[in-house]
Amino acid sequence: MDKLFRGRTLVIATKHGKEKIIAPLLEQHLGVKCVVPEDFDSDQFGTFTGEIERLKDPVETARQKCEKAMAISGCDLALASEGSFGLHPSFMFVHADSEIILLMDKKHHLEFAVREISTHTNFNGAEIKTYDELQAFAETVMFPSHALILRKSRQSPEDIHKGITDTVRLKKISEDLLSRHRSLFVETDMRAMHNPTRMEVIEKTVHKLLHKLNSSCPRCTTPGFSLVESKSGLLCENCSSPTRSTLSHVLSCQSCGYQEEKLHPHGKAVEDPMYCDVCNP
Numbered sequence: 001m002d003k004l005f006r007g008r009t010l011v012i013a014t015k016h017g018k019e020k021i022i023a024p025l026l027e028q029h030l031g032v033k034c035v036v037p038e039d040f041d042s043d044q045f046g047t048f049t050g051e052i053e054r055l056k057d058p059v060e061t062a063r064q065k066c067e068k069a070m071a072i073s074g075c076d077l078a079l080a081s082e083g084s085f086g087l088h089p090s091f092m093f094v095h096a097d098s099e100i101i102l103l104m105d106k107k108h109h110l111e112f113a114v115r116e117i118s119t120h121t122n123f124n125g126a127e128i129k130t131y132d133e134l135q136a137f138a139e140t141v142m143f144p145s146h147a148l149i150l151r152k153s154r155q156s157p158e159d160i161h162k163g164i165t166d167t168v169r170l171k172k173i174s175e176d177l178l179s180r181h182r183s184l185f186v187e188t189d190m191r192a193m194h195n196p197t198r199m200e201v202i203e204k205t206v207h208k209l210l211h212k213l214n215s216s217c218p219r220c221t222t223p224g225f226s227l228v229e230s231k232s233g234l235l236c237e238n239c240s241s242p243t244r245s246t247l248s249h250v251l252s253c254q255s256c257g258y259q260e261e262k263l264h265p266h267g268k269a270v271e272d273p274m275y276c277d278v279c280n281p
Contacts, residue, residue: 004108004223005077006031013062013069013080015042017193021203022079029210037072048085048190049149051157058082059113062102076106081202085123085190097121097198099205103213110254112224114212116205122146122197125154125187134174137186143170147194150174154185163194217253218260228252231261234268236276243271 010032012019023034045061046054054061065080081101088096096119103112122141128134138148144165150173152159159181161173177184192198213223229250233242249265252258273279 004105008077008107009033009035009073009075010077010079011069011073011075012036013040013042013065013078014192015040016191018081018199018202021199022081022206025203025206025210026079030213032077035073035075037069040069040072049151049157049160049162049187051160058084058098058100059102062100062113063104063111066102066104070104070106077104079103081205083190083192083198083202085121088117088119091119094119095121095123097123097201099198099201101202101205101209103209108255110222110224112209112212114205114208116201116208118201118204120197120201122188122195123190125185127154127183128174128186129178129183131171131174131178134170134184134186138170141188142197145196147189147191149187149189150177151185151187152177152181153183156185162189162191164189165194215251217256217258219258220253220256222253222255225251225253225258228259234264234271236273236279237270238273238279239276241276241278243276245271245275 010026012022012034014036019034019036026032026034042065043052045064046052056064062080062082066078070076070078081099084098088094096117099116101114124141126137128137148164148170150161150164159177164170164173174184189195190198192202212226215225216223217225227249230246231248232244233247234245236243246266248261248263251260251262
């Protein structure tokens with residue numbers, strides 16, 4: 001990994017202060033020098049508040065950010081992150097932060113992407129009709145250390161006020177909106193520089209990226225030898241029928257195409273009959 005990245009300049013495609021948590025980790029572990037492009041506008045690829053719609057999926061959006069940052073800076077090594085917020089894909093009624101980090105290396109024609117899904121988030125929103133209701137909401141989402149956004153309504157692009165981090169401004173804007181519209185919509189500001197909890201998830205995702213880069217291909221030593229497929233079929237301990245549980249992981253190198261299949265990646269040679277469709281239909 002050292003010989004691939006050490007001594008190179010890496011551009012971080014952000015306008016929301018993500019470099020504060022990302023740059024020290026990359027410089028320490030990859031030996032790169034991190035820069036942020038001047039006048040880089042990541043909002044052109046979509047905003048959380050919907051004024052600009054995100055047209056691509058998170059990975060492709062991160063790729064677009066890297067391409068744009070490299071064009072501005074002249075670097076051939078770039079990193080971008082893209083966050084998505086909503087309900088957790090596995091836990092009903094639980095909010096989640098899904099972070100994608102993409103490292104693009106044009107010099108070696110390589111890309112490394114990782115994803116972290118975390119329930120560690122204050123993502124939320126509510127329709128408010130009184131200032132007392134607004135204060136109660138603010139307390140639940142860690143205001144003022146985490147900023148708020150106020151707007152006319154959930155769907156409206158009008159009267160949007162972002163980055164509210166003090167009670168004076170919160171009260172002034174909310175009273176104005178309530179006097180004119182009788183209600184308002186409040187939501188957590190999920191931009192990284194205004195959301196320390198999201199920054200923690202981004203940091204965790206960077207560590208996941210570094211772990212991936214530390215796994216080198218046994219054949220060509222290219223970093224990023226990693227999981228591309230999970231195969232089910234772990235045998236039931238009772239009846240020996242294949243179950244839906246993971247039997248093996250397939251690891252692959254994006255450079256030379258070498259693959260390895262590792263049996264029992266979770267340290268289990270057989271599965272409990274309670275997870276068997278034959279023994280427990």
